[in-house]
Amino acid sequence: MNPLISVYQRLLLTWNEKINLIGPEAKEHLDDHIAEALAAAEILKPSGDVLDFGSGGGLPAIPMAIASPAATFHLVEADQKKWAFLKHVVRECGLNARVYGDRLARALARFPPELEFSLVISRAVGNPEEWVPSLGPHLARGARVALFQGSPDVPELGGFERGEVFRLPRGESNFLVTLNVPRGTAE
Numbered sequence: 075m076n077p078l079i080s081v082y083q084r085l086l087l088t089w090n091e092k093i094n095l096i097g098p099e100a101k102e103h104l105d106d107h108i109a110e111a112l113a114a115a116e117i118l119k120p121s122g123d124v125l126d127f128g129s130g131g132g133l134p135a136i137p138m139a140i141a142s143p144a145a146t147f148h149l150v151e152a153d154q155k156k157w158a159f160l161k162h163v164v165r166e167c168g169l170n171a172r173v174y175g176d177r178l179a180r181a182l183a184r185f186p187p188e189l190e191f192s193l194v195i196s197r198a199v200g201n202p203e204e205w206v207p208s209l210g211p212h213l214a215r216g217a218r219v220a221l222f223q224g225s226p227d228v229p230e231l232g233g234f235e236r237g238e239v240f241r242l243p244r245g246e247s248n249f250l251v252t253l254n255v256p257r258g259t260a261e
Contacts, residue, residue, distance in 0.1 A: 078167045093155040095131030110244040111137035120145040122192035128199035147171035150181045190214035197222035219253040
């Protein structure tokens with residue numbers, strides 16, 4: 075295993091003693107959560123610019139960034155203590171990542187217009203029908219939106235094609251579902 079995973083795990087557990095980065099279930103099964111993120115990196119093969127928002131304690135984005143050093147990860151987190159932690163981890167691990175302390179809508183408005191994401195990842199953040207459409211101006215042709223969720227149901231969204239559904243290794247109700255931007259368009 076990449077030694078940076080151990081660095082991340084140590085930092086996460088140390089900081090979690092002072093601020094609530096992950097809940098009791100994630101803390102108890104941290105190895106499984108990290109393995110799930112690494113499995114997702116293997117499935118998705120992140121490249122180019124990757125957006126993760128609601129990044130929290132860095133699951134799944136930090137292990138994915140460790141496993142995919144050629145990709146540039148953009149982590150968006152509104153909670154000041156959590157984004158301070160994320161910045162610290164990015165610096166300590168030397169990751170190819172930027173951390174934005176903001177809500178998604180404000181971060182999208184601040185991104186340069188030429189920034190286009192090839193992949194967007196999100197774990198249990200709100201209702202995709204509410205936030206996925208806002209990504210349009212920053213999605214490259216052929217981009218994917220990957221949702222970590224407890225159901226294999228793929229949301230139906232205009233302008234997106236149903237992608238693949240993958241069962242993740244951490245239990246019976248953990249899925250990675252994807253939506254695709256058609257290759258000919260990016261709204």
